[in-house]
Amino acid sequence: MPNATFPKRSPTWPKSQLGADWAYYDPSLEWGSANPADPAVTARVLTIMWAYEY
Template sequence: MSTAPRFATIAQLNDELRRTFATGDVMLTAGIRTLPPAQLPAVLARVRHHNDFTPDNDPYGERDFGAVALEGLGRIFWKIDYYDPTLTFGSEDPADPTRTRRVLTIMLAEEY
């Protein structure tokens, strides 16, 4: 698979996880977990609907990192990492969902 289709496939898989939270693992950092319960749905919605990708903030076109702002909370980062199916090593091929387990981490900016 050439580079452009490979990055497009990775981006599609990342978007699916970010939008649905169903095709991988979602981890919330301690800072996110300690937010008032009423704020968590807004945080998750901002991550799900994030679509502000540019060559400056997404140079490889994988859509694997983003920053969103929420009034009263400041910046929240989200990041997708690629592991092998056992979560032991990094994935050998993030474009292959049978060989990759995606982990989406949502964190306060100061936790990065």
């Protein structure tokens, strides 16, 4: 998020404690996208998890 601001009380987590991964699916979210570079036939899904969940 460019130019994002967070309140001072917002917790901050070291990068080593979080993991994230993008997946590229077809618009129905059932199969992988035939062309991940084409937004017309691709839905991106971001998975965020704690490192200990991996």
